[in-house]
Amino acid sequence: MATIDFNTVPRVELLNEERAQYLSDRAAETATAFSRKIEKLQATALEARDKYSREADDIIASAASEDRAAARAFAKKAAANKAANIHRNLIASSEADRAAMLKGLQDYAAEAAAIACVYASPATMLGRVALGDPKRTHLMQQLEGAGPVELETAARTAIMTGDLVLGAAIATVIDRRPRDRRPFCVQAFAERLLGEIWKRMTDKLEGVQLAYKSAVAADREFVRGKADGITNLSLALSRQAITEVDDEII
Structure with missing residues (x-):
């Protein structure tokens, strides 16, 4: 017999479609706010990088021709260091806010996963x-x-x-x-009786978990300074699958 760790099962307020809708709405709001925050941080970092790059170009252009190669190496390295410092400062200054928003999304996702376990199929x-x-x-x-x-x-x-x-x-x-x-077959009977309701509710719950995973991926991309192609592809496929379910229900 499989061992179940019931300590990992969170307490939830309600086990119904209304609660799934609530989680979906809150997760969407938080994920949108988080995305805007990340976009603003990235824009600030990009603006600083462009500024330092332009300053480096000015230094290189003003150098004598015989000193231009050395000026280029110095100016580009200095610009890169300044941009990296700005990026590190942005990461540190926004860490508390980003962590709080991610924690909220994580809690929504954990509750959504717990509800999904209870409603694993139309029959359940x-x-x-x-x-x-x-x-x-x-x-x-x-x-x-x-x-x-x-x-x-x-x-x-x-x-x-x-x-x-x-x-x-x-x-x-x-x-x-x-x-x-x-x-x-009970499953076929349940599918006919409330299959559409189950699909709609499952879609909402999956959307909550996708919102959290997308936010985590965006946060890692910001901290690393580069995207994870495999993760982004996986998330894109998940979004497509949920959209297709929405279209079928409609």
Whole structure:
């Protein structure tokens, strides 16, 4: 049996689509603010580098022809050192703010991942509907001894009327039976009943984690002074996948 470290499971306020939407909105706001901050820092560093580069060009141009090679080496090195110092100062001065914003995004991402584990599939999502509700308990008791035809009729009724409580009761009753005694696949039933809701919610949760990963990548790019091509490609593919899911839902 696999060992589960429940200490890694965070506490969450709600386990529903509204909470997923809240996390999505907050993560988007924080990620946007973080992106703007990084862009401003990078613009400052670039402006300083261009300034020092122009100063180096002036020094080189003013040098005598016989001294130009030495002036070029000196001026370019000095410009590079000045730009590097500005970059280091920007990293240090913005570290606290960047860390705080990343921590907020990390917390949102951790909660989104925890919720996604609970709603790993439409079937698990359906299984959580109306837990502890007397109506669900009563329906389960009624369906406990039902045959295939009765269960199929109940399933059709749940789909046509959008009765998620009835659907949850049916799914639980069937899931408790041996596989060779199940009249139909619970996953297919759950997919038909609330598959679109599950996809929409999963999309939001994945978007939260993508926002955090993108911010981390942008922060590393700023600190290093260069981009990570593989990471950026992976994030771009993730964004494309989420966009395609959005288009399918719409």
